Structures are given as C-alpha cells and as structure tokens.
C-alpha cells in the first residue's frame with residue numbers, strides 16, 4: 239500500500255518505519271528541512287531501541303523515503319497519516335493548529351479519494367473538524383479515520399509490530415477495508431482490530447492514558463500511606479496486582495509520572511470534560527496528586543537535612559522521565575533539580591541518554607559526568623531518579639567509598655531493603671521502611 243506520513247516526530251517516525259517493514263511504500267514528510275536532510279542521509283533523529291535497524295533496512299530497500307515536499311509525499315498515497323504535534327494550548331486543551339493546518343494544505347493538493355488518518359492524540363470531535371476543513375477546500379471525496387497510537391517510548395517498535403489492539407474509528411466502509419488490510423500483518427497473533435465510530439476512538443486514547451495515570455497515582459498514594467503505617471508497598475503491590483481485575487502491570491510507585499503523554503492527556507481530557515459541563519473529579523485529583531509526588535523526594539531530603547540543603551552536594555542517577563529514552567519532557571528529575579538548585583544545593587548528574595537534553599535546557603547550572611560512579615565523589619547523597627538497568631546492580635563498595643555519607647534516596651525502588659540494611663546504608667525509597 240502507498241502511505242504518506244505527515245510529521246516525523248516520535249509517532250510519525252515509528253509509524254512510518256514500522257509500516258514500511260511489512261512492505262508498504264512509505265513517504266514521510268516534514269517541514270523541518272534540516273531534519274529531512276539528516277534522515278535522507280540515513281540518520282535517525284531520535285533514540286528508540288530497535289528502530290535504527292528497521293529504519294536503515296527500509297531506506298536501503300527504498301520502501302521508506304523522506305521529503306519536505308507535501309505534494310510529492312501525498313501524490314500517490316492512498317492513506318495519509320497525520321502525526322503532528324498537539325501541544326497543550328494556554329487553557330490546557332490540545333492545540334489543533336498543526337493538524338488542521340496540514341488538513342487544509344492536503345485538501346488543496348489532492349485530486350482523488352484519500353483516507354486521512356489522525357494518529358496524533360486529538361480531542362473528541364477532531365475528525366469532524368478535519369472533515370469540515372476538507373469540505374471547505376475541496377470537492378474530492380475523502381474519509382477521515384481516527385487511529386490513536388498506544389506506543390510506549392522505549393518499546394515503541396515492539397508495541398507497533400505486536401499491538402495489544404488496534405483501534406480504528408471510521409464510518410466509511412472503504413476506509414475500514416483499507417485499514418483492516420494495512421494492519422492485518424500486525425495482529426496475526428489474534429489481537430483485535432477494534433472498529434468503532436470516530437468519537438469513541440478519539441476518547442479511547444484519552445481514557446486509556448488517563449486510566450493508566452490514575453492507576454500509577456493511586457499506587458503512589460498507597461506507597462505514601464505505606465510509609466506512614468509501616469507497610470511495604472512491594473508486598474501490597476503483589477497482593478493487589480495478583481487480582482486479574484487489577485493486573486500486575488503499571489503498579490510501580492515512584493516520583494510521579496512524566497513524559498510527553500500522560501501529563502498532557504490527563505489535562506486535555508479534564509479540560510474537554512469541563513468544556514462539556516462535566517467536572518471530572520478524579521482527573522483533577524490525579525493532576526494535583528502527581529504534582530505533589532514529583533516533589534516528594536525534595537520534601538524527604540529537606541526533612542533529612544533539617545531544612546537546610548544549602549551547599550549540599552547531590553549525585554543524581556537518571557534524568558530521563560523513564561529508562562530507554564532520552565526524553566526529559568515533564569521528567570520528575572527536572573522538577574527535583576529545579577527545587578534543589580533553589581535551595582542552594584549542588585548537583586552532579588549522570589544519564590545514559592538524556593544528559594545532552596538536560597544540558598541544552600540547564601547549561602552549566604549542574605555538572606554532568608559520563609560514568610555514573612564519577613557523579614558520586616564527595617556527594618552528600620545519591621539520588622536515583624530513573625530506573626535505568628545499569629543502576630540495578632551497582633558496586634556498593636565503590637558507592638560507599640565515593641560518597642561523603644552512606645545515604646541513598648531512591649525514587650524507583652531499585653534495591654533490596656535487607657541488603658541495604660546489611661550494607662549499612664541509610665536507604666530511603668518509596669513506600670518502604672527507611
């Protein structure tokens with residue numbers, strides 16, 4: 239099938255690359271000429287495990303192409319994916335100007351039937367808005383399909399190639415057949431392609447992300463309570479997660495959810511509920527609670543150091559909002575660093591992938607090192623903010639030798655409590671005894 243992908247951000251690139259892998263002819267288009275040039279030369283602009291190999295292979299086999307020319311990209315395409323940013327606008331609702339702008343440009347160029355697929359996370363009613371833009375600018379028949387993505391950064395290729403489900407919102411029979419054909423190779427294990435109307439599909443995406451954000455937030459609050467009542471959240475997690483209705487996944491407490499999706503989507507769903515005169519109480523509580531959770535480590539540090547962090551030196555392991563990504567959007571680490579700097583503390587940080595992004599944002603306000611053990615020299619404590627695998631089984635003797643005091647604040651519960659007691663560390667984690 240001939241496909242065009244408009245927007246080569248994270249979603250567009252993964253979608254385009256993975257669609258070319260099953261033999262489709264994919265052209266990705268972006269307005270950023272420099273980025274397009276880079277991709278034409280075989281350089282992948284993002285870090286995502288497993289993507290590089292697919293990207294290179296499909297470029298070589300000429301199934302994956304890049305251009306900054308929209309007309310060229312869509313000329314032969316039967317299906318056009320819109321994978322454009324929908325950043326939060328001033329009032330918290332998703333800004334649709336990129337999506338609707340591209341719809342207008344495409345409408346002015348097409349000469350035959352096209353299936354227009356919204357892949358970006360868009361508020362309920364967007365398919366209707368896209369359709370209206372087309373109606374305004376062309377008489378050519380089109381179908382608008384909502385096809386939300388459920389990719390997790392770090393495992394996006396796997397999520398695309400073997401999705402739990404594919405959600406397709408359309409009432410157009412021709413589009414439905416094309417989408418069924420396009421996704422058939424990805425659901426061979428029997429996972430469903432769920433067809434529905436556009437509005438239900440658009441809402442499914444927000445409901446899924448908001449539910450997951452609420453699930454994490456609930457566990458974070460249980461963890462906070464565990465600390466107060468002397469329970470161990472690891473045990474509580476296993477106890478509740480073994481109930482199939484609850485499920486084992488996404489129950490790990492931490493220092494708050496971040497990333498480019500959950501914070502934005504929870505906020506946008508709450509806003510869209512308000513716009514429909516519905517006060518979505520749980521979502522408001524989730525946002526408020528998560529903001530507090532992101533500061534919980536700073537509160538613990540203040541308590542430990544009697545409200546005086548001035549001149550203290552902290553080693554930070556992990557800056558990305560989660561492992562296997564260089565993404566720092568809404569990362570708890572940024573919030574924690576900001577607060578610690580305000581308190582007059584000094585920071586030396588290590589992250590396997592995200593350090594450059596933080597450097598770009600914070601410059602020399604903090605120090606960066608290339609090896610995680612180098613961050614420790616003379617620090618008052620080690621703070622663990624992202625659960626990268628490299629931190630899971632460290633050389634504790636080396637940590638002990640380098641740190642000024644045997645103090646670890648762990649926002650991701652990486653270490654065994656008994657082991658830490660045995661080693662004589664002051665070890666403060668989330669929802670477990672100190």
Ligand code: UGA
Pocket residue numbers: 359387388389390391392447450454487488489490491492493494495496497498499500559560
């Ligand atoms: C999330 C969803 O999981 C994807 O299904 C969705 O497609 C994507 O958003 C999106 O809308 O594009 P992602 O943001 O990449 O994916 O990351 P997750 O692995 O879901 O983690 C989100 C946040 O929750 C992270 O800050 C992570 O540290 C936190 N988290 C996750 C926990 O604190 N505890 C957990 O048990 C799981």
